[in-house]
Amino acid sequence: MNAPSLRPQARQAILLREDSSGVATLTMDDPASRNSLSEGMLAALSETWSAIAADRSVRSVVLAARGPCFSSGHNLKEMTARRADADRGRAYFADVMGRCSAMMQQIVALPQPVIAAVQGLATAAGCQLVATCDLAVASAEARFCTPGVHIGLFCSTPMVALSRNVAPKYAMEMLLLGEQIPADEAFRIGLLNRVVPAGAELAAAQALAAAIAAKSTVTVKTGKRAFYAQAGMDLGRAYAHASEVMVENMLARDAEEGIGATLQKRQPQWEDR
Structure with missing residues (x-):
């Protein structure tokens, strides 16, 4: 520490x-x-x-x-x-x-x-x-x-x-x-x-x-930004925006690593990207 x-x-x-x-x-x-x-x-x-x-x-x-x-x-x-x-x-x-x-x-x-x-x-x-x-x-x-x-x-x-x-x-x-x-x-x-x-x-x-x-910073940053953005939208726009965010998030290196780690039953190694 x-x-x-x-x-x-x-x-x-x-x-x-x-x-x-x-x-x-x-x-x-x-x-x-x-x-x-x-x-x-x-x-x-x-x-x-x-x-x-x-x-x-x-x-x-x-x-x-x-x-x-x-x-x-x-x-x-x-x-x-x-x-x-x-x-x-x-x-x-x-x-x-x-x-x-x-x-x-x-x-x-x-x-x-x-x-x-x-x-x-x-x-x-x-x-x-x-x-x-x-x-x-x-x-x-x-x-x-x-x-x-x-x-x-x-x-x-x-x-x-x-x-x-x-x-x-x-x-x-x-x-x-x-x-x-x-x-x-x-x-x-x-x-x-x-x-x-x-x-x-x-x-x-x-x-x-x-x-x-302890979480991926790119994931936390993405989620915080999306949370406040969708809060001011109507339901349809909120889902459309969140879907776009999810697609971009899926393409991030940490999402690939995190999902892979889950499937392989190991701890993820975050790269914050």
């Missing part, structure tokens, strides 16, 4: 990266702001997603956080300060929302699967971040909410990711009531894959990441 290397990112080390055996673990480390998606955190996450997308040594990713809060969402202090602008902050608000949405879409577009390891409260755009990750594991003590309705700011952008994870009635309940829901409820409605005892969430997420890292 490779020795992990800790690589603090820019932006005052509010995002840490640790690589080990094909798994990159990112840790949001700004507990003073409740790991808010501040200008600095958005920049650090965006830069890191870009770096990971181009890093062939990374086969899967875990996104974790330190402190009692996984992420409190947008940094309201930063945003409120811009109400003094001549346009009352309109241009700044549009820029921040655009950058946050682009960062979320980087996760979806990333070739490697991303697994959230949620140790505490994930609220507003922090809940959106959990919903955007491909998989999510949470502590039994974690809580989730989209509370914008309480402060006159409907969680419209978190709604996009939330409504693509849970059934419409559950999404609307979270959005309209703004109440915190416990981890077991988040699991029941489909926001989470696993709920584990407090303190075990990171190890559980890393175990999932390690299992994924």
Whole structure:
């Protein structure tokens, strides 16, 4: 097993990266702001997603956080300060929302699967971040909410990711009531894959990441891309697209190797092509 290397990112080390055996673990480390998606955190996450997308040594990713809060969402202090602008902050608000949405879409577009390891409260755009990750594991003590309705700011952008994870009635309940829901409820409605005892969430997420890292990267990349592409299509187009993907996948070297290994009753040797 490779020795992990800790690589603090820019932006005052509010995002840490640790690589080990094909798994990159990112840790949001700004507990003073409740790991808010501040200008600095958005920049650090965006830069890191870009770096990971181009890093062939990374086969899967875990996104974790330190402190009692996984992420409190947008940094309201930063945003409120811009109400003094001549346009009352309109241009700044549009820029921040655009950058946050682009960062979320980087996760979806990333070739490697991303697994959230949620140790505490994930609220507003922090809940959106959990919903955007491909998989999510949470502590039994974690809580989730989209509370914008309480402060006159409907969680419209978190709604996009939330409504693509849970059934419409559950999404609307979270959005309209703004109440915190416990981890077991988040699991029941489909926001989470696993709920584990407090303190075990990171190890559980890393175990999932390690299992994924053992697969063919070209296969995982192909599947992730196809999953999100077909999700927005009608049934006929979805099947047509998936059939095209299957044909191309069948022609990949790893599919030939994997099928051959199955028929020969041996372990496949992936070449990631």
